[in-house]
Amino acid sequence: MQELLPNIESLASFQNRTVLFYFFKLKNKYDKGHSIKKQFALFQGKCNFWVNCEYTFIGAEDDYWTHAAIIEFPNFAAIENAVKNKIKNEAVEHLQVFAVRKTIPPKFILFLFKLLRPFAYFFSSSSEKLSLNKVLVPFKTEGGIAPTKNQVARHLSNTRTSKAYMINLLQSYKKAKYADQQSNITGATAYYKRYGLVAMRSVIMIGGNLILAGKMGKPILETAAPKATKGSWEGIGIMEYSNPLKIFSLEKMPGYIEALNHRRAGLERTALIISKR
Helix, strand or coil, X not given: CEECCCCHHHHHHHCCCCEEEEEEEECXXXXXXXXXXXXXXXXXXXXXXXXXXXXXXXXXXXXXXXXXXXXXXXXXXXHHHHHHCCCEECCEEEEEEEEEEECCCCHHHHHHHHHCHHXXXXXXXXXXXXXXXXHHHHHCCCHHHCCCHHHHHHHHXXXXXXXXXXXXXXXXXXXXXXXXXXXXXXXXXXHHHHHHHHHHHHHHHCCCEEEEEEEEEXXXXXXXXXXXXXXXXXXXXXXXXXXXXXXXXXXXXXXXXXXXXXXXXXXXXXXXXXXXX
16 A cells, blocks of 8 residues: 655655645546545645646656646645654555645736737637647757657647646756857756746636646655656646647747747756646
């Protein structure tokens, strides 16, 4: 039976954070997680987000995890209590857990981005059909932080009309690596400030929403994690899209293509998992 939290000696690794992000590999991929949610609820842990992982869009093509979740506790004392009681669940085969410090922008910024949604129509009103060759163009200069041709082709075939939740694990360079210029800024500045804000604005303009943004670090618990997500990640971003193919509308938003230069310069590695409710 798999423990859902690390042992009491590992409490320091939480750094007083009360938000936990989980990847689960459950025995039943159709499991709704009711038993897991109930166990956390006994210790005031609230499940704010539960999705089925569909496939890896960027990263090693292993499609290992079946579910992902965000569990939030009201205070650190509640986490300590849960840890001391050693919560276990027989439905879980393996998991990877991160303590998250939220870095969500102020609400008024998100509100201003939403006010721009009507203008997105003028940039994305083209009825041109998506093709593999056309979709691949923006990714050709992205190297290891881009999906493979097979991953793009698979995503293009995902034509469901329900919402898609894209889970991004992020690790920036210590120093930004611009191909055409010397720079003294950090990779984090290049990625999060120069690319990230433009990307977030673009996602919201096309009808998406920010679910979670935060800083992480080493997993507080990890068992048999796959290559795509294994190990330490400095950040996480989860975005909601109206459907899986909506991600290909980002390049049509003002400033997005130009901002990709900062993504390349700042982001050392990433994993992107497509999921659904």
